[in-house]
Amino acid sequence: MTNFIKKNIIIITLFTITLFIGFLTFLTFIDKSFVQLNERNLQILLISNIVLLVVLFIFIFLEIKKTIKKDIDIGSSNSNKKYIAYFSLFTLAPSVLISIFSLFLFSFALEKYFDKRVTTVVNNSYELAKSYVQEVRNKIESDIILIAFDTNKSKNFLNNNENEFIRFLKTQRLIRGVDEIHLIDQNKNLILSTLDIKNNYIPPMDKALNLVLDDDRPLKIINAFENTSAAIMRLQNYDDRFLYVVKFLGKDISNYLTESQEAINFYYTVEEKSTGIKISFAIIYLIVVTLLLFISITIAIHFSSRFFRSINNLIQASASIGQGDLSTKVPNIKTDKDLEMLNKNFNSMIDKLKSQQDKLIINERHEAWGNLARKLAHEIKNPLTPIQLTIDRIKTKFTDQIKSNDQDGFKENLKIINNQIKQIEKLVNQFSDFARMPKPILMENDLVTLFSDNIKLLQELDNSIEIQFKKDKEKVILNCDNEQLSRVFFNLIKNSIESIQQKAENSSNFNKKIAIDMIDNNDHIKITIVDNGIGFGIFAANIKDILNPYFTTKKNGTGLGLSIVNKIVNDHNGNINFIPIDDGAKVEIIFSR
Structure with missing residues (x-):
């Protein structure tokens, strides 16, 4: 939001x-x-x-x-x-x-x-309220005349008896239905009253009193804001006496009238x-x-x-996959949980397809190269024996016939031929090993022990190189072929040592170092080997080519070592990645359990 x-x-x-x-x-x-x-x-x-x-x-x-x-x-x-x-x-x-x-x-x-009937009701209701107020106010005028008439008539009876006069006024109040009756002088001073508490007396306005000083007619006094109606009248039979009568209107009647007036004004404003x-x-x-x-x-x-x-x-991803591009990934975007799970599962499926495709390609490639290696080994090995026998005969037969000053050269040439024959035999044996790569015999083995044994063995090749081995557990068990994985670790560490040695030929001012990390994540094991040797050099752009059989970066290499390593890792349900870094090389192996 x-x-x-x-x-x-x-x-x-x-x-x-x-x-x-x-x-x-x-x-x-x-x-x-x-x-x-x-x-x-x-x-x-x-x-x-x-x-x-x-x-x-x-x-x-x-x-x-x-x-x-x-x-x-x-x-x-x-x-x-x-x-x-x-x-x-x-x-x-x-x-x-x-x-x-x-x-x-x-x-x-x-x-x-604004219907006519509604307008009529609104107008009539206001007129009725006004009529009610007018009626109450008109009645006070007739009431004060009757009270004044009775008071003037009873002058002789009331004039000298204050208590009787008060009782008379109270009786008149009840009979006439008014609220207050007061007898006052021309200075508005209270002489007699029906009020029990005289302090509640509120005198009339001066203007009202002045109007009746010389006039015997009653005067209405209207004060709507106080909800009262009053009248004042001079008493003819009394000297300097005035009758002041107060009548309260219905509760909040003036407010109702004001509100009604405002409502009517609003009504006609809206209508207009x-x-x-x-x-x-x-x-x-x-x-x-x-x-x-x-x-x-x-x-x-x-x-x-x-x-x-x-x-x-x-x-789009499925279309790319249909065209054979298994490197396609569905972008991770923020969406509904179900769609995010669908994207994640789709990418996981692509990864598995890619992994299976890579393994299939590797197996097919190894099978093809294995067949070629068997044929090469067979074809090369067959002539090696007669060549070796012929060399031995030549050496036996012609050594004595050659002049003494030429014998050294003769023997040196025969030695070179023998060395080359041995080199060819070594190559043939490697071909045979590659072609006869057996299926792994899986047993539970401790990878920590495998690495430690190979590190001890390889450390003897160059004591100047520091090999650090870190693991998150003392034992990391994997169902694997002990001999084959030992060969993998041996070859990879040996390659790192040779890479560092090759770099040391040109520059010796650096710390020779190989760092090995092993992490057991329950569902998979991750092994990282990092060295600060010469790295992959010009082959970094096409790093996957180094896994091809007979592809080598060494002067005297056969190009079979890493190919065999890759085959073994794949046979163990794993993946191997070669990652170029700024100062050296990094190899990452992940075994899935």
């Missing part, structure tokens, strides 16, 4: 701004935003919405196009394009249908919202701007749907590319 946000930060920012302007337009239409509601502001907001929406469309189009080019237009298969098109279509179609339906539903609901509200709502919906479509298509492209890139890689 974090990578998606970072990658599409511009689009997300643009979407946020566009959505904010869309909501601001909507709130302005209903007169609920900080922007003043007028034609100019609405025009600016609508144009801004349209421009931002077009820019958002363009950015999304370019991003999808770039993503398709990067992640979908890969390989020779068009399946990925087809499926991403289907996925996008199936995502787009429902979204468009839902958008149309939602806009229609909103438009229908808005029209119903219904077209603009529909447009702004449509813009908001388009913005949201556009982003959702972009996200869904992007996700579709992402998962499609993850899936089809792996499939395309497998198709």
Whole structure:
């Protein structure tokens, strides 16, 4: 998710701004935003919405196009394009249908919202509330007249008896259904009251009292913010006495009236701007749907590319393998676990096929060279015996006949011939050994012991060369032919010694060193031999050629040693690799258990 946000930060920012302007337009239409509601502001907001929406469309189009080019237009298969098109279509179609339906539903609901019956109910409810308040306020006027009439009539009874006067006022309060009755003077001082706690008395406004000083008519006092309705009236039969009556309206009635008034104002504002509200709502919906479509298509492209890139890689790899190229590998890419496992298994299968092909080629090559070696050994060995006998006869018969001063030369020539015959016999024996390479007799043997014995033996050839042998276990057991693997290790270490000696002929200022590492990984054994000799030289570019029979880099080599080594290693279910390094050579052997 974090990578998606970072990658599409511009689009997300643009979407946020566009959505904010869309909501601001909507709130302005209903007169609920900080922007003043007028034609100019609405025009600016609508144009801004349209421009931002077009820019958002363009950015999304370019991003999808770039993503398709990067992640979908890969390989020779068009399946990925087809499926991403289907996925996008199936995502787009429902979204468009839902958008149309939602806009229609909103438009229908808005029209119903302004239905005549709804308008009538809204108006009537407000009028009823106003009528209720007006009725309560008008009633206070009639109530104070009746209370004043009874009070004036009872002057003689009440004038000199305060307790009776208070009881009379309380009775009037209950009869008339008011909340407070006060008797005050022209300075608004409280004389008598129905309140038990006199501190709760709130005097009327000066202006109201002044209006009734010389007027016997009652005066209504309206204070809607306090939810009260009051009236004040001069008492004719009393000197400097005024009747002050208070009636509380229903709880929060003024708040209800205020809210109702605001609701009605909002209702008619929405009715007046219904077209603009529909447009702004449509813009908001388009913005949201556009982003959702972009996200869904992007996700579709992402998962499609993850899936089809792996499939395309497998198709291309299988095509290469079908043409005989077993060096092909399926690239390791981040994808689903199952596809990663498929790629891994496919590469493992290719490696096994390659290994089996190499072994088959090696076996066929060795068999061919073995047949050739047998024929050569037979054809060469047959004339060697008569040649040797003839040399012996010549030596016996003609030695005494040759002058004494020529005998040394004669004997030297015969010696050279004998040496060459022995060299040919040695070559023939090597041919025979190569041709008669027996199948390995497998038994459990300790490779550590095999290496140690060969190192001790070969160390005598050159004590100036340091041979380091490291192993991760004291014993490394392998089911193998002891004699054949000993021959392998002997030849490889001997080659390293000879390589170092050959380098020492030209430069003696270096530490002669052979490093041998043996690691037992349970399912396979890895052996590495590294020396700092002359290395592979000009043969490094075609390193595999040194495994061919009769291919040699030595002056007097037959080219059979490494070929025999390779044959033995392959017979033991192993692989051998010759790796050129900057200062010397590296041989790596892996035996699979």
